[in-house]
Amino acid sequence: RKEVEQDPGPFNVPEGATVAFNCTYSNSASQSFFWYRQDCRKEPKLLMSVYSSGNEDGRFTAQLNRASQYISLLIRDSKLSDSATYLCVVNRGGNAGKSTFGDGTTLTVKP
C-alpha cells in the first residue's frame, strides 16, 4: 500500500462546477499536510496547508481528519485556470521531515 493515496482521476468538469479530491495517508505519525498544484512540465507549487480545523482560501477548502487519516480538497466555482494536477503531500515533521507525495489527481475544467 502506498503511503499517500489519492483519487486516481482524471476529473473532467465544466466551468462553475464543484469538485472534491480525496487523499488518505498510512503513517499515523505524519505531522503536516499540504495540497500542491503542478502544471504540466512545471514544478509543484503550494496551494494550501491543511489543518484539523479546516481552512478556506477563496474557492478552495481543505479538511484534515486525523482519526481517519484523510485529507480533502474542495474547489468551488471551477475556473479554466484550475486545470492542473493536484498533489496531496504529507510531511513527517521535524527539521528534516521528508515529504511524501501522492500520485496526483488531474483536473481539467472545460468551457
Next chain:
Amino acid sequence: GAVVSQHPSWVICKSGTSVKIECRSLDFQATTMFWYRQFPKQSLMLMATSNEGSKATYEQGVEKDKFLINHASLTLSTLTVTSAHPEDSSFYICSARPTGAGGTEAFFGQGTRLTVV
C-alpha cells in the same frame, strides 16, 4: 515567499557523459535539501536527502554512485548524474525547507528536464 533556484532548466547530453544540477536557496538557509525525480505522468519520487556537511541519505533503489550529491553550504546542493543513459531522462526537482521550520511547506526549484540521447 522563499525562493529556490535550480539550474539548468533543461539539458540534453550524450549517453555516457555526466550532468551537474545545482539547487540554491536564495533567501534562506537550508540544512537539508531534497532531490526528487518525476517521470511522465507519475508523481515525484524522493531520490535522496541532502545534508549540509555530511553524506546524503539515499532512498531504496537509488544508486549513490550514480547520483552524486554534494551539499557544501547552507544554500547550495548539487546533484551529478554520472555516466547518464537514456533511462535517466527525467524531470529532476530539488526542494528545501528553511532550517528550523520543520513543519512548514517546502519550496521547490524550477526543475531540470534532462534528456539523454
